[in-house]
Structure formats: C-alpha cells, structure tokens
Amino acid sequence: MSFLQSLTDRERVFDFLIPASSPVDVRHGPILYLEDVTVSFDGFKAINDLNLTIDDGELRCIIGPNGAGKTTMMDIITGKTRPDRGSVWFGSRHNLLAMNEPDIASLGIGRKFQKPTVFEALTVFENLELAMAADKRILPTLTARMTGETRDRIEEVLVTIGLTELRQRPAGILSHGQKQWLEIGMLLMQRPRLLLVDEPVAGMTEQEMERTAELLTGLAGKGKQSVVVVEHDMGFVRSIARTVTVLHQGSVLAEGSMDQVSNDPKVVEVYLGADPDEEAA
Numbered sequence: 001m002s003f004l005q006s007l008t009d010r011e012r013v014f015d016f017l018i019p020a021s022s023p024v025d026v027r028h029g030p031i032l033y034l035e036d037v038t039v040s041f042d043g044f045k046a047i048n049d050l051n052l053t054i055d056d057g058e059l060r061c062i063i064g065p066n067g068a069g070k071t072t073m074m075d076i077i078t079g080k081t082r083p084d085r086g087s088v089w090f091g092s093r094h095n096l097l098a099m100n101e102p103d104i105a106s107l108g109i110g111r112k113f114q115k116p117t118v119f120e121a122l123t124v125f126e127n128l129e130l131a132m133a134a135d136k137r138i139l140p141t142l143t144a145r146m147t148g149e150t151r152d153r154i155e156e157v158l159v160t161i162g163l164t165e166l167r168q169r170p171a172g173i174l175s176h177g178q179k180q181w182l183e184i185g186m187l188l189m190q191r192p193r194l195l196l197v198d199e200p201v202a203g204m205t206e207q208e209m210e211r212t213a214e215l216l217t218g219l220a221g222k223g224k225q226s227v228v229v230v231e232h233d234m235g236f237v238r239s240i241a242r243t244v245t246v247l248h249q250g251s252v253l254a255e256g257s258m259d260q261v262s263n264d265p266k267v268v269e270v271y272l273g274a275d276p277d278e279e280a281a
C-alpha cells in the first residue's frame with residue numbers, strides 16, 4: 001500500500017482548502033514520491049514505470065549511464081516535462097503534476113543545473129541578495145534598503161558556502177568551484193526543502209570536490225533540506241553516499257548502499273563495468 005493510500009479520507013477531504021503555497025507535509029511519509037512514472041519522446045520511453053521515494057532530510061545519490069533518464073527525472077519533478085502517466089507528490093499534500101514550474105519552485109524545490117549561472121558583474125553578496133528578491137517576485141533594486149532579516153540570511157548562507165571572505169568581490173573572479181557554491185547559496189536563500197543537484201563536481205579540483213562533499217552532506221537533514229544528487233564521478237558519490245539509486249533505461253535498476261549497488265551484477269553489467277567517465281554524462 002502506498003503512503004497516499006494510507007491516508008484516511010478525513011485527512012484528505014479538506015485538501016482543496018489548502019493553498020498551493022502551504023508548506024510540505026511530511027508527517028505521513030516521504031518528501032518526494034514518484035509512482036509508475038512514464039514519459040516517451042517520439043515513442044522512446046525515456047522514463048519507464050519509475051518509482052522513487054525520498055525521505056525528509058535524506059541525501060540521495062542517483063547514478064546511471066548516459067541516457068538513463070536522470071535529467072528527464074529532474075525535469076518531471078520540477079514541472080519542466082509532463083509525464084504521460086504516473087504520480088509525483090511533494091509530501092502528502094502537493095500533487096506536482098497539477099502544478100506549473102514557477103509554483104513548484106516556490107513550494108521549496110530548488111534545482112541546480114550543471115553550468116553555474118551567477119551574475120559575474122555583481123558581488124557575491126549582491127548575487128545572494130538578488131536570489132532573495134527573486135523569491136518575492138519584485139524587481140530587485142540593489143540600492144533599496146535591505147531588511148535585517150535578509151542581511152542575516154545572506155550572512156548565514158555566506159558561512160554555509162564558505163564565501164564570507166569574498167562577499168564584496170565580483171562573482172566573475174571566483175573559481176569554477178566557488179561559482180558552483182555561490183549558485184547553491186542562491187538556492188538556499190529561499191530556504192528550499194528539496195534540492196536537486198545535477199553533476200555538481202564536473203570540472204572541479206580534488207579540493208573543491210571535498211569541500212562540495214562537506215557542503216552537500218551538511219545541507220541534508222530532517223527539518224533542513226533533502227538533497228538529490230545526480231553525479232557520475234564515482235569517487236565523489238562514494239564519499240557522500242548513503243542510499244544510491246541506479247537508473248537504467250528510465251527505471252530503477254538497483255538501490256541500496258554504495259557497496260550493495262556496486263556489487264550488484266546487474267549494475268556491474270550496465271554501468272560500473274564500463275569506464276564511468278566514458279559512459280556517463
């Protein structure tokens with residue numbers, strides 16, 4: 001029985017009164033729940049009966065060969081792509097398939113794309129300020145007086161992403177890794193509940209990867225964020241992994257600890273047997 005089916009009628013009957021922007025409800029189960037999700041592009045099933053459950057505060061790694069459907073899965077969660085069938089729920093309250101992309105984002109689902117998209121001419125501080133303003137759907141006026149609350153949040157995020165010292169420098173001078181952290185910081189300004197991160201360590205130095213591992217593991221936790229990381233650097237995945245989900249041909253091929261999945265013959269055959277850097281993207 002799925003967690004949705006386990007809800008009583010009494011708990012669900014007033015759902016229509018709940019505004020879409022109300023907070024995620026994780027009292028009855030997971031923060032993210034995909035059931036039997038399928039999407040085809042020109043007859044090709046990029047996602048095929050996909051089932052995925054992410055618990056509140058969990059850090060989940062998703063691996064899988066190139067074309068496995070990892071990015072398409074994120075597109076479905078964020079409302080960019082509509083599946084042909086299936087269900088996608090954010091907590092027990094929000095049916096994501098009934099919502100559009102901006103509304104899903106404002107629920108507290110933040111997505112980090114592979115390429116950093118910071119504003120290079122603005123300072124690190126101003127980039128964070130801009131991210132906060134965007135949330136309030138007003139045009140950012142960087143000269144306007146900032147609330148103490150915004151300033152406090154920026155300071156907090158600067159510490160989290162390790163860029164306090166560089167706050168007044170233009171983002172353009174940051175290293176590739178620092179830009180990635182700044183972009184994660186921009187997502188954090190809006191206090192998301194779920195972060196989807198696509199290949200965060202591509203192009204990073206060893207040291208930047210270690211720092212990113214600390215950052216992502218520190219973000220995950222109950223009452224903080226749940227974090228879903230798609231990554232094909234296996235060393236990095238091993239360093240942060242709790243539960244790993246292996247996607248293959250749009251479905252879950254295996255799920256478990258890094259050791260469990262990397263010893264699974266099915267996984268070895270489709271993925272780990274090949275050079276991951278050749279095979280995955």
Ligand code: ADP
Nearest residue numbers: 041046064065066067068069070071072073281
């Ligand atoms: P991954 O991120 O795991 O490498 P993707 O989700 O990007 O895989 O792609 C899964 C499959 O779906 C690939 O074969 C890809 O070519 C196809 N695909 C993804 N998006 C589209 C689209 N918008 N139109 C057509 N085919 C697509």
Ligand code: MG
Nearest residue numbers: 070071072281
């Ligand atoms: Mg991809």
